[in-house]
Structure formats: structure tokens, C-alpha cells
Amino acid sequence: MNPLLEIRDCTVRFGGLKAVSELNFAVGEGELAGLIGPNGAGKTTVFNLITGVYRPTSGDIRFAGKSVVGRRPYRITARGIARTFQNIRLFASLTVFENVRAAFIMHLSHGIFHALWRGPGFAREEARIDAQVMELLEIFHLGEARDALCKSLPYGDQRRLEIVRALATRPKLLLLDEPAAGMNPTEKQELMRLIRFTQEKFNIAVLLVEHDMRVVMGTCHRIAVLDYGVKIAEGAPDEIRKNPKVIEAYLGQEEPAHA
Amino acid sequence: MFERPKTLFAVAVALSFAVSKFSGGVNPYYYDIILSIGINIILAVSLNLVNGHTGQFSLGHAGFMAAGAYTAAAFTTFVPPHHIATTLFFLLALFAGGLAAALAGLAVGVPSLRLKGDYLAIVTLGFGQIIVVILQNIDAVGASRGFSVASGYTNFFWTYFFAALTVYVIVHLVDSTYGRGFLAVRDDEIAADAMGINTTKYKVVAFTLGAFFAGIAGGLYAHFKQFISPDGFDFFKSVDIVVMVILGGMGNTAGVIFAAVLLTILPEWLRTVSGCTFLPHWLRDVAQNRMILYSLLLIVLMLTRPQGLFGDARLFRRTPKFKKP
Amino acid sequence: MTEFIQQLINGLSLGAIYALIALGYTMVYGILRFINFAHGDVYMVGAYMGFYLAPSIMRGFGQKSIASGIVILVAAMAICAALGIVIERLVYRPLRNRPKLTVLITAIGVSLFLENAGQYVFGPDPKAFPDIINDHAIEGLGDLTVTVSQVLVLAVTVALLLLLTWIVKKTKLGMAMRALSFNPVAASLMGINNDVVIAFTFGLGSALAAAAGILFAISYPSIDPLMGILPGLKAFVAAVLGGIGNIPGAALGGVLIGLVETLVVGYSDTIHIPSTYRDAVAFAILILILLFKPTGLLGAADREKV
Ligand SMILES: Nc1ncnc2c1ncn2[C@@H]1O[C@H](COP(=O)(O)OP(=O)(O)OP(=O)(O)O)[C@@H](O)[C@H]1O
Ligand SMILES: [Mg+2]
Numbered sequence: 001m002n003p004l005l006e007i008r009d010c011t012v013r014f015g016g017l018k019a020v021s022e023l024n025f026a027v028g029e030g031e032l033a034g035l036i037g038p039n040g041a042g043k044t045t046v047f048n049l050i051t052g053v054y055r056p057t058s059g060d061i062r063f064a065g066k067s068v069v070g071r072r073p074y075r076i077t078a079r080g081i082a083r084t085f086q087n088i089r090l091f092a093s094l095t096v097f098e099n100v101r102a103a104f105i106m107h108l109s110h111g112i113f114h115a116l117w118r119g120p121g122f123a124r125e126e127a128r129i130d131a132q133v134m135e136l137l138e139i140f141h142l143g144e145a146r147d148a149l150c151k152s153l154p155y156g157d158q159r160r161l162e163i164v165r166a167l168a169t170r171p172k173l174l175l176l177d178e179p180a181a182g183m184n185p186t187e188k189q190e191l192m193r194l195i196r197f198t199q200e201k202f203n204i205a206v207l208l209v210e211h212d213m214r215v216v217m218g219t220c221h222r223i224a225v226l227d228y229g230v231k232i233a234e235g236a237p238d239e240i241r242k243n244p245k246v247i248e249a250y251l252g253q254e255e256p257a258h259a
Numbered sequence: 260m261f262e263r264p265k266t267l268f269a270v271a272v273a274l275s276f277a278v279s280k281f282s283g284g285v286n287p288y289y290y291d292i293i294l295s296i297g298i299n300i301i302l303a304v305s306l307n308l309v310n311g312h313t314g315q316f317s318l319g320h321a322g323f324m325a326a327g328a329y330t331a332a333a334f335t336t337f338v339p340p341h342h343i344a345t346t347l348f349f350l351l352a353l354f355a356g357g358l359a360a361a362l363a364g365l366a367v368g369v370p371s372l373r374l375k376g377d378y379l380a381i382v383t384l385g386f387g388q389i390i391v392v393i394l395q396n397i398d399a400v401g402a403s404r405g406f407s408v409a410s411g412y413t414n415f416f417w418t419y420f421f422a423a424l425t426v427y428v429i430v431h432l433v434d435s436t437y438g439r440g441f442l443a444v445r446d447d448e449i450a451a452d453a454m455g456i457n458t459t460k461y462k463v464v465a466f467t468l469g470a471f472f473a474g475i476a477g478g479l480y481a482h483f484k485q486f487i488s489p490d491g492f493d494f495f496k497s498v499d500i501v502v503m504v505i506l507g508g509m510g511n512t513a514g515v516i517f518a519a520v521l522l523t524i525l526p527e528w529l530r531t532v533s534g535c536t537f538l539p540h541w542l543r544d545v546a547q548n549r550m551i552l553y554s555l556l557l558i559v560l561m562l563t564r565p566q567g568l569f570g571d572a573r574l575f576r577r578t579p580k581f582k583k584p
Numbered sequence: 585m586t587e588f589i590q591q592l593i594n595g596l597s598l599g600a601i602y603a604l605i606a607l608g609y610t611m612v613y614g615i616l617r618f619i620n621f622a623h624g625d626v627y628m629v630g631a632y633m634g635f636y637l638a639p640s641i642m643r644g645f646g647q648k649s650i651a652s653g654i655v656i657l658v659a660a661m662a663i664c665a666a667l668g669i670v671i672e673r674l675v676y677r678p679l680r681n682r683p684k685l686t687v688l689i690t691a692i693g694v695s696l697f698l699e700n701a702g703q704y705v706f707g708p709d710p711k712a713f714p715d716i717i718n719d720h721a722i723e724g725l726g727d728l729t730v731t732v733s734q735v736l737v738l739a740v741t742v743a744l745l746l747l748l749t750w751i752v753k754k755t756k757l758g759m760a761m762r763a764l765s766f767n768p769v770a771a772s773l774m775g776i777n778n779d780v781v782i783a784f785t786f787g788l789g790s791a792l793a794a795a796a797g798i799l800f801a802i803s804y805p806s807i808d809p810l811m812g813i814l815p816g817l818k819a820f821v822a823a824v825l826g827g828i829g830n831i832p833g834a835a836l837g838g839v840l841i842g843l844v845e846t847l848v849v850g851y852s853d854t855i856h857i858p859s860t861y862r863d864a865v866a867f868a869i870l871i872l873i874l875l876f877k878p879t880g881l882l883g884a885a886d887r888e889k890v
Contacts, residue, residue, distance in 0.1 A: 051453055053449065053452075053453075072452070072457075072459075073452040073453055074454075074456055074457050074458065077454065078455050082453070082455075083453055085449075085450065089450035089453075090447075090450070091442065091443050091447055092446050093442060093445070093446050093510075094439070094442060094443070094446065098442075102436075102439040102440065102442070102443045102451070102454060102456065103454040103455065105437065105440050105443075105455065106454070106455030108436060108437055110437065112432065112437065112464065114437075115431055115438060116432060118265065118431065126436060165454060166453075166454075168454075169454055
């Protein structure tokens with residue numbers, strides 16, 4: 001397996017707190033990987049490191065063979081990593097359609113002057129983007145809601161819209177931060193199907209952070225477990241399920257981990 | 260009505276031209292107000308790009324206007340006309356003013372990139388103030404005594420030509436896939452960044468372009484009033500423009516234009532009210548102090564309708580019509 | 585050398601005034617994360633309260649007596665504390681969970697309102713502040729000119745800082761205030777209503793601003809309704825310089841801004857910066873801090889969680 005994403009000895013500190021410590025982890029091309037751990041384990045922080053929101057205190061992160069440490073987030077996205085957010089971050093004043101359209105900016109061949117002059121090339125490109133946005137929305141059953149303000153969508157739809165928006169950047173690796181949060185069982189089933197479908201259709205790797213064990217176990221081929229920023233286990237879903245360290249890490253949790 | 264900004268622009272220019280042919284007989288008092296309205300439209304719509312569309316709350320717009328006003332005025336005062344046509348000469352001066360303001364905007368935009376909300380507001384205020392202080396110290400342009408501008412080139416046509424140009428440019432810019440970037444930066448910078456949008460570039464473009472038009476407005480103003488002084492471009496002038504943007508609804512160009520018209524006429528109207536002897540004393544007092552009303556207006560608006568009078572129904576928004584194949 | 589010490593003394597007494605104002609900015613920012621734009625205008629109101637109260641108070645407690653000085657100061661502080669609390673209650677509280685921009689615009693509105701209502705109520709022209717103390721240069725210091733008012737400014741500031749430290753460290757409300765600035769949930773666990781703590785903070789900050797207003801008016805006895813704008817902005821810069829949200833930082837920042845400003849003016853010929861640039865100094869400092877050390881001298885990073 002050819003590692004697409006490689007996290008090498010990554011540590012990040014917030015003041016005295018080591019949120020992630022000496023993490024080693026890799027995701028292969030086209031792989032469906034999972035990252036789990038109790039609340040505050042450092043999962044979101046790992047996403048923030050990969051996408052350049054935070055900079056590791058030490059260690060390296062390589063994507064497609066090149067280090068992304070110190071790159072601005074938009075450049076990392078341009079290299080092919082897209083993400084969703086745990087606390088949904090859609091563009092609140094934009095419609096569903098426009099949220100996705102905004103993610104096409106990075107592929108624009110036109111700039112300010114085209115936007116001002118509005119020649120035929122501009123019109124063609126805008127029409128093409130419009131069509132592509134609609135195509136993506138239809139795939140994820142959001143076509144009907146295209147003109148709704150994204151705020152007005154039900155929670156589950158907002159999460160799906162975030163996935164669509166991330167896909168619009170045409171990533172090679174998609175990072176999903178708790179996509180099933182706030183979904184009902186039917187929606188969760190549908191989500192699992194969508195994740196697998198997305199991975200196949202767009203031939204991308206997916207790294208999934210999720211508290212719902214059924215979703216993680218049911219989608220991922222390989223899972224890593226974080227506890228207090230340390231990777232305590234890694235392996236296939238069945239191995240993780242039985243691993244005593246993992247069970248112990250989750251025992252302290254108030255919420256049972258549906259393992 | 261705003262579906263075809265290009266057509267609208269052509270119509271506006273033609274109209275300004277036609278009207279300017281008949282403006283000879285207009286009462287100078289009204290002519291003054293009408294030109295002020297045009298200049299304020301340029302100021303408010305350009306500030307709206309920064310504060311409204313891009314969500315970078317700037318309190319220094321008057322500073323950019325000052326940079327443009329002084330540069331343009333210095334241009335027509337100190338540069339020998341070399342027999343070029345007066346109009347071209349004037350346009351060059353305006354362009355120089357816009358350019359100087361754009362540079363100032365760049366100088367503000369770049370260091371302010373990391374700042375948000377309150378901090379950005381204060382830093383832009385500070386920059387605006389620094390521009391005023393610098394102007395107060397340049398003797399060649401009259402320092403704090405003010406600067407008399409000999410030539411009154413500004414007329415109805417050029418004022419409304421540039422007003423139309425400002426509206427055209429900003430509406431077109433925002434209303435495109437490219438332009439979604441401004442709104443994305445406003446709504447959520449972190450998400451915008453994660454979607455591959457170069458937030459820095461957008462902010463700098465907004466600041467620079469907004470400042471450019473403020474500079475043009477300044478140049479027009481200088482050759483309209485024929486006297487400018489640094490104090491005229493202080494914090495309160497910036498607030499005037501900010502109030503127009505807020506009242507019109509941030510990001511709502513049509514609303515902002517309306518607010519610019521309204522808030523230019525309002526002081527004149529208040530002056531009339533304060534002169535009406537049959538009205539109660541306190542009412543006339545209040546009418547005389549426009550700023551008390553403005554400040555109350557701001558507070559009440561924020562408490563009850565923070566989205567401005569016209570909400571964020573962005574009249575210029577075009578959601579493309581998609582035809583199913 | 586004498587010249588330098590002289591500048592230091594002048595700078596210190598100006599800085600003390602900035603420090604008192606800066607404390608209000610920093611305390612409010614600490615708990616609500618917003619810049620109370622109107623704070624500088626509360627300082628102006630403080631000076632005017634002194635102006636209007638001084639004659640009658642001095643009639644009761646003696647002309648230029650220490651007692652009347654203290655009564656004037658305390659009265660102005662109390663009135664401004666009430667003003668601060670009323671502003672918070674009427675305007676800021678209803679906006680507590682609104683976007684920051686809304687609150688910021690409102691604060692600008694309040695500031696403009698105080699300035700313009702001030703011009704209407706107090707009159708737009710500068711007024712001569714009454715002599716509350718017998719201001720003169722203290723003798724026996726050689727070439728140094730140290731005035732009674734300068735000593736008074738420093739003494740009162742130090743006293744107020746000590747009082748504030750005590751309030752923040754030892755009283756229940758003060759501790760709740762600090763707790764609230766760390767974590768709103770933890771604070772409510774202390775059994776004190778957040779609304780009360782916030783109102784208290786506004787009261788405290790406004791009282792300090794009023795004291796600054798009186799002290800300023802004693803040192804530079806001309807007051808006008810717009811006098812709060814520049815000191816307010818400079819004090820804000822001081823708060824940022826010290827690390828916004830950090831109480832000792834605000835005091836430190838105030839003193840530093842006062843010193844730098846005075847030195848720039850005092851040595852304008854040597855450093856080739858005309859003294860007319862005085863008011864630009866603070867803004868230049870602000871821009872530099874925000875570029876190179878946005879957390880200020882004593883502040884901690886406040887990173888947005890993603
Ligand atoms: N910007 C920050 N500053 C300080 N501490 C932070 C920051 N971001 C995260 N942390 C801390 O790092 C630790 C890991 O947080 P993180 O959000 O990565 O956890 P998580 O595994 O995603 O948890 P959850 O399941 O609740 O989402 C937590 O203790 C958190 O408080
Ligand atoms: Mg998380």
C-alpha cells in the first residue's frame with residue numbers, strides 16, 4: 001500500500017497540555033480509515049494538524065510524498081485534502097447551492113477581470129460550474145433544497161452538505177469529523193452507504209472520526225484509537241473491538257461506546 | 260431590475276450624461292445635495308465591499324477618501340496641465356487619487372489580515388487617524404489650515420459616472436463564482452480556508468478596491484467643494500459612511516445606495532426642521548444635533564434589526580437557473 | 585539627565601491616567617470578549633461630574649480641602665459606575681449572545697451618543713475645571729518641576745490599583761469576575777449570577793474611568809465633551825499592549841504608552857518626529873504590537889477552537 005497521508009512523530013502542545021503526542025499514522029490511497037477515541041482524545045486536533053489549522057510542535061506530516069507542515073490551509077486543500085467540521089461550519093448566509101459553488105473557487109480559471117468583463121469564456125465556465133454543483137447536490141439528494149439557506153436545513157442534511165462542499169474541492173483524501181453526530185439510525189445507515197459510495201465513485205481515501213462505533217466498524221477497514229493524545233491501538237475493526245486497552249479507555253466514559 | 264448590471268451601467272451613464280445637459284438651471288443648493296449624494300453612494304458602496312460583503316469591519320474609510328482627495332487635489336494644483344484636455348487631466352487626477360488610496364488600503368489590509376472584529380475596527384480607525392495626522396503635517400497642502408483647490412472640475416456627469424462604475428464593479432465582482440469568496444470569508448474564515456479559498460487574497464482585494472473607490476470619491480469631493488481640510492476626514496466622517504452601510508444592510512448594495520441617499524438628504528431636512536419656529540424647542544434641538552439621532556439610530560437598529568432596514572435580501576443575488584438535462 | 589527624569593515624571597503621570605482607563609477595557613474584554621467603545625466617554629462624563637459637583641461639595645467640605653477632593657472623586661466614581669451599569673443593562677445585555685459585530689456597532693453607537701449628548705447637555709465648548717487642589721510646583725527639587733497634581737495623580741492611581749487588586753483577589757465578586765473570564769460555567773458554579781458579575785465589572789471599570797477623568801481634569805484643567813475619544817483609544821492600545829484581559833498588563837501598558845508618548849514629544853527634535861505626531865504614536869504602537877506580539881506583553885493566546 002502506498003501511503004497517501006503519513007503522520008510522523010507528530011506532537012502538539014497547547015500550553016501545558018499535550019493534545020497529541022508522538023503520533024504515527026498513515027492512510028493509503030483509496031483507503032477507508034477510522035480514528036476513534038474518548039472525548040478530548042485529540043481526534044479533531046489531528047484533523048487540524050493535517051489541514052494546517054494548527055502547526056505541530058514537532059514531527060512531520062506528508063501528503064503524496066511532500067510535507068504539508070507550515071503550509072496555509074487553503075494550499076493544503078489545493079493539494080487534495082478536504083474536510084468537514086465537527087461543529088458544522090457552513091457559510092451561513094449562503095444557500096445550499098452557493099455553499100457548494102464557493103468550493104469551486106479553487107478550480108476557477110478566471111479571476112477578477114473575467115468576473116468584471118463577463119465575456120463568453122466567463123459565461124461558459126459559470127455554466128459548467130453550475131452544472132457540476134447541481135450534479136453533486138443531486139448525488140447527495142440535496143438538489144431539491146438548492147435555494148434554501150443552509151441554516152434552514154435539518155441537521156443531518158447540513159452534515160451531508162458539508163461533505164458535498166468538501167467533495168467539490170476534488171480531494172484525494174476526505175476527512176470527516178463526526179459526520180453521524182445528530183443523525184437518527186436511518187440517516188446513519190444512509191450515511192454509511194454514502195461514505196462507501198463516495199469512496200468508490202470518486203476513488204478517494206477517507207479518514208473518519210466518529211463516536212458511533214457501528215458506523216466506524218461498519219465502514220472502515222482499519223482503525224486507530226487515540227486516548228489522551230496517544231495512539232493506544234491500531235488494526236482491523238475486529239481486533240479493535242476486542243483490544244483490552246481500548247475497552248479500558250472507553251470505560252471511563254459516561255456514554256457507553258456501543259462496542 | 261439588477262439582473263443585467265452591464266445594461267444598467269450603460270443606462271446610468273447615458274442618463275447622467277443626459278441629465279448633465281440640463282443641470283445648468285438647477286438651483287445650486289439642490290445641485291450641491293445631488294452631487295453629495297453621488298459621492299456618498301461611491302463611498303458607501305465601496306465600504307460595503309469591505310464591511311458588508313467581506314465582513315471586515317473597517318472604520319477608516321474616510322482616511323482613504325482623504326488620501327484620494329489630497330492626491331487628486333495636489334495633482335491638479337501642482338502638475339502643469341501641458342495642454343491636455345481638461346477632462347483627461349481631471350480623470351488622471353482622480354485616477355492618481357484612487358491609486359494613492361488603494362496603496363493606503365493595501366498598507367492597511369496587509370498588516371490587518373490576522374485581525375478580526377473589534378481589533379480590526381480599531382486598527383483601521385488608527386490608520387485613518389494616522390493619515391489625518393500626516394496630512395496635518397504636510398505644509399505643501401496647507402497642513403491643518405486646509406487646502407484650497409482652484410479647479411472645480413467635478414460635475415454631475417462625472418460624479419454619477421463614477422457612482423455607476425463603482426456599483427457596476429462591485430456588483431459584478433461579488434456576483435460570480437469568484438465573488439462567493441468574499442461572502443465565504445465573511446461567513447466563516449476557517450471554513451473558507453479549508454475549502455481552498457485564499458482568504459488573505461480576498462481580504463486584500465476588498466481593502467484595496469474599496470479604498471480605490473473611496474479615493475475616487477475623495478478626488479471628486481475635493482474638486483467639488485474646492486476646499487479640503489484634514490479634520491473633514493476624521494473618525495466621524497468614517498462613522499457617517501459606516502452608518503449608511505449598516506442602515507442599508509451590510510452586503511445589500513441596493514439598500515446601501517438607498518441609505519446613502521437618505522442619509523445625505525436627512526441632515527438637510529433636519530436643518531429645515533430645526534428652523535421651523537412652530538415646532539417645540541426640544542424637537543428643534545434634537546434636529547439640530549444630527550449625530551445624536553444617528554447614534555440612537557445605530558443603537559436601536561442593532562437592538563431590533565441588526566440586519567439593517569432592508570435585511571439581507573440581497574437584491575443583487577443571482578442564483579443561476581439550472582435546467583435539468 | 586534632569587531633562588530625562590523630568591520627562592519620565594511627566595510620562596508617568598500621564599500614563600497613570602491611561603492605565604486607569606485601560607483597566608476598564610481589559611476587565612470587560614476579559615469576561616465578555618468585546619471592546620467597550622464607549623468606555624472613553626464614561627471618562628469624559630466623570631470629568632464633567634467633577635465639574636458640576638465641585639462647587640457645592642467644596643462649599644460643604646471646604647475649599648481645596650482633602651476631604652472635598654475625596655468626596656468629589658468618590659461621587660464622580662459612583663455616578664459613573666451607575667452609568668456603566670445602566671449602559672450594560674439597557675444596551676449590551678440584550679445583545680449578549682449576538683454576533684460580535686452587532687455588539688461592536690452598538691458600542692460605537694453608545695460612544696457617539698455620549699459624545700453628542702454631552703455636547704448638547706454640557707455645551708460643545710471647553711470648560712475650565714475648577715481648582716480642587718492648590719496646584720503648584722513642589723519646591724526643593726532643583727531643576728525638576730514636579731507639581732502637586734502630578735504627585736496626586738500617582739498617589740491616587742496607586743491607591744486605586746491596590747484597592748482593585750484587593751477587590752479582585754479577596755472579595756467574592758472579584759473572584760467570580762476572574763473565574764468568569766476563565767470559564768463561564770465554572771463561574772456560575774461559584775453560586776453568583778453571571779449578570780451580577782458582569783454588571784459589577786462594568787461598574788468597577790466605569791468608576792476607574794471616572795477617577796481618571798477627574799485626575800486628568802485636575803492636571804489639565806480644560807474639559808470638553810470629546811475629550812474622551814483620544815485617551816479612550818490610547819488606553820485601549822495600552823490594554824492591548826499589556827495583553828487584553830490581563831489586569832496588571834493594562835496598568836503596565838498604560839504607563840508605557842504615557843511614557844512613550846511623552847518621550848516622543850519631549851525629544852521630538854532629537855528623533856526627528858514632529859511633536860504634532862503625538863496622537864499617531866499610540867496607533868503606531870498598536871499596529872506594531874498586533875503585528876509582532878498580538879497577545880501583548882502579559883497576555884495569553886486565545887485561540888479559536890475549530
Ligand atoms: N485551540 C486549543 N487550545 C487549547 N486546547 C485545545 C485546543 N484545541 C483542542 N484543545 C484541547 O486538546 C484536547 C483534544 O481536543 P480535541 O478537540 O482534539 O478532542 P476530540 O478527540 O476531537 O474530542 P471530541 O470527541 O470531544 O470531539 C482537549 O483537551 C482540548 O481541550
Ligand atoms: Mg472532536
